Amino acid sequence: MSDYRSSLDSNIDKYIDLISWCRWNPDLWYDMITPETGGMILDLDQRVFLRSITRFISTYGVFPRGYGKTLKEVMGMIHTAIFFPLIEIAMTAQTQQNASSLVEEKWKELTRFYPLLLNEVEGKPSFTKDSAEINFKSGGRIDVLANAQSSKGQRRKRLQIEESALLNNELFQDCIEPIPNVPRRTIGKNALINPEELNGQINFFTTSGWRGTDEYERNLMMIKEMAELKGKIVLGSDWQLAVHYGRGEPKAALLDKKSRLSPTFFAQNYESKWVGTVDGSIVDIKQLLNLRVLECAEFKNDGKHEYILSVDVARSHKKNNNQTSIAVLKLIRTPKGRLKNIHLVNLINLRNGLTFGAQAIEVKRIRRRYSATIVVIDGNGVGSGLLDELIKDAEDPSTKENLGCWDTINTDHEAEIKNAEKVIYNFVSQASNHDGIVSIQDMVISGTLQLLIKDTNIKYDDTNYAEEIYPFVQTDRLIEEIANLKVVTQNNGKLTVQQLTKRIDKDRYSALMMGIWYIKNFLNKVIEEKEINIKNFSLTRKPKIYGKRKGASF
Template sequence: MASHKNYSQRDRKHLDADAFKSPENFETNNVNELMLKSFDDMKDKWREYCSYFRHYPDHFLDFTSSPDSKIQLYFYQRIYLRIMLRYRKVYLTATRGTSKSYLQNLAYILKCIFYPKTRLFICAPGKEQATKIVSEKLDEIFDHYPMLKSEVKDISLQKDYIRVIFHNGSRYDVVQMSDATRGGRRFGGAIEEIADKKFNGDVLNSVIIPLMANNRTSMSGSIDPNELHKSEIYITTAGTQQQFAFEKLREVYNEMMDGKSAFCIGNSYELPCLYEQLDIDFVEALKDSPTYSIMDFMREYESLWTGSSSDSLVSDEKLNKTRIVGVAEWEHCGSENIEYVLAYDVSRNEGDENALSCLVVYKITPKSNGNYIKEVVNIFSMEGQHSQLQAKFLKQKVNEFKASILVIDANGLGVSVVDNLVLDLDDGNPPYSVVNDDRYDKYQAENSIPMVFALKSQNKETRESDMINHFMQTFAKMDVGLLKSPHEGIKDLEKKTKHKIKDSDEISRLQIPYVLTDILCEEIMNLKYKQSGNDTKVERVSSRIKKDKFSALMYGLFWIHLKEQNNKIQPAFVSNVLDYLYIS
């Protein structure tokens, strides 16, 4: 490969200046003839170079850069760049610090130069988002490779739009992911952050991809059969396997495995850390942080698509649509027709930092048909403690919410918590009685409160398989409301109270239920169901993610379901009694 030094020699880069000093060659026609003759002499070599650079774009950058260039591509960046120009469909799942957007924009700038009159686009969930990405990356690219900028005729930049026009008639711009884009024509496109939850897969399939219906016509006026038409490049961090983004990834992957012009590639944080593009200490600190989500780390830094797709417990879309509860509650709201149901999953004994007990607070509002509007208004989580301390904590929450029932996991270690709940612990905590297990009747005192529903998964009435099936049906119908994201929750709280919360400690405290709801959703997305005969079970995709919050949520949902069934039986029974009395 010729070096930059060879390329910059006068006989390689310019016509012989002496030829222009001769009076007989000074006329324009003579100069043009010399230029044409020079080009004719080099035509075969130019063809070879053009073909070579289309396959080795990184060598083109080396060839046209000065020795004191501000950037030298890393090995993996060279590989990624070659893939983007050699394959029709490319799907890159990469962590932060990989320079994935930089490489995609560099690839399309080069493609616009290599293929005259081509038209390429980029889109993202938000038009302003795409414009910002292109604008920032173009500044970096032209700073690193000044010769590329000399190929640009004009750049039009607005708040939500950017268009780059090249001297050879090529164009690169931002398109909007909406029906307004319908009818346009492009020859290739890049789709940024397809795993974003705001990304609309239907718009991509019905509006964006049809933009590339036609092939580029070469300068000879015909279609080049060797050109890769309709280029698609997908650039994203990982998401969940229930998303449209994962379906598209699987589509490109299957095409690659079938030998088509497609390539799936990705990397975790180790790669950019190896080249000091990412601080390994920062990443490790995030990984060990107790407040940073394991699922977020897996997606953002390990490039792992979390959850299960074909046998997922709940669809990602429907789970997100259930997050409609704006304001978390910390006590009974005061309304007489409102009931609160507490559901508790018991952790293992203290000492296991990963073992957490979880209390889910339901607010249920009766409907005319015997069912309830079900809302999760708070979640409490605590490390494994002595069963007596857990019992006191539960009694405190029963008092605060004036709960009508406490549904508790009475399997294994949960038995000891139930044993303490039925005791008279102190003056402020009278004993409870168990409403569904007469084996506890011998502990019942005169002041015992009928409060505990001791749930045992092996009992016929509360089989685990039935609870799992009901859980799946509930979310399929979106028949429960979960708390919104922390940011949205605080905004709704401020709107309700008409008070701006400025104290950071207070914000952190108020955000806890919303953060725990985020973790709850991650637990749900990490579960897949397994059918064994007539039994349904759940399995964790990643063993690092627990399911205590999911279990507590499931227990409460099932108890409410039993109560709804009972409500529908009672009116029929009363009606039969009244008919009997009337006839008599």
């Protein structure tokens, strides 16, 4: 023991130099522990990535899918946990489940590449559905948090924020930014705070998002601070850098995706471009993204609320994407019957090539699932074909169940069966489009409209989605459509919308807009009916919800 102590004391300067060198050069340290076979050879850009998160107080990285940014994030966290005793470092994501799955997956991958990492672990790492924890012999710890109110009051020494483009700045300032406020103390007798350490470090990593959002502005601010040498750095690349080094998908596959996928989707996920929100956009994209609060889609009536359907019949500029869109809107009311929120609980696109008769059967099936009280449809132009089929008596070809015959509320169309149920409201686009634009703007600004959250686990270039995933994909497509629209004032003073690129349709937007317009005009009022109390001649008020179907009274 004395010989060991003597050797340590006589070589202490060399140990200090080694630790300092390892802390400053994480990529070279990983080179040192790379096995002769089966290891990972780091490329130049990956070395820059690792050194940046080791040397700067804050790094903002915008990288495409398939780049490998999350793997490098976890490599940086492991390096920190080993070389800074008793440090606590967390990865945050949209949900703890998402963060946990990322850390677990990358930890297993890295221990295959670098088996020596297992020698640094104290005990067995713990991974569950909504938590992950890795403890190191240094006393360092890695775990996960959510970008949510549930993380408020937590304390860590450093943070890695995953998919930061989804961050709300108000939430960040209130809950996330204070988490690493307390710096790490050294483990020596004096327990000092090292002024040269990256105390309070917060790193941001993401695929690109929307221009005009809080994170877009943070990106620009950090570029300015980087130029002013304030300890910040911004990194980024498109798909070509990873392809150059032979990582991810081959160039031919990515070019094929570019030819068939939405330009906005490809720009955000592979070209690292912040897109959308030009001057005159229909709504503030930041306000729109803040409406994404619904965690669960709905596939049938919940037995408690009123639902309506809104159908925009396909008139796409791309024949291979010529789809009819159906918005399923749930009305949330106060106990007194006043409209509180509108939930877009599902957004359905009927597959290509369906005849109007087949589309009518699908619409009637969907209406039955949700017990929708009204079906709003743009029955003019292309939509007239679907309207003509909806007013016919129909039978489900699969179950042979009668789907009913519908009549219109506000037109002189004659249903096939006399006294058919009045279900259809024909939205006259030329007369009501201006009011529809104003209605959707009002509902976004007021926060009345609420949308499904963004699911970061979805592979959006896939073509087959499970039923529970599909509504989240369609909601993302809706955001993309709205971001592609610019409001134009016509000569008569009325508003209309103009697509910035014809390659992005507006069918989902139109379906949502018509439904919101109908709700605002016919289902958003409470009438106070007066009744005379004969005993004391006072007036009592009985609230009554306005908006039940009353023939052609609309």
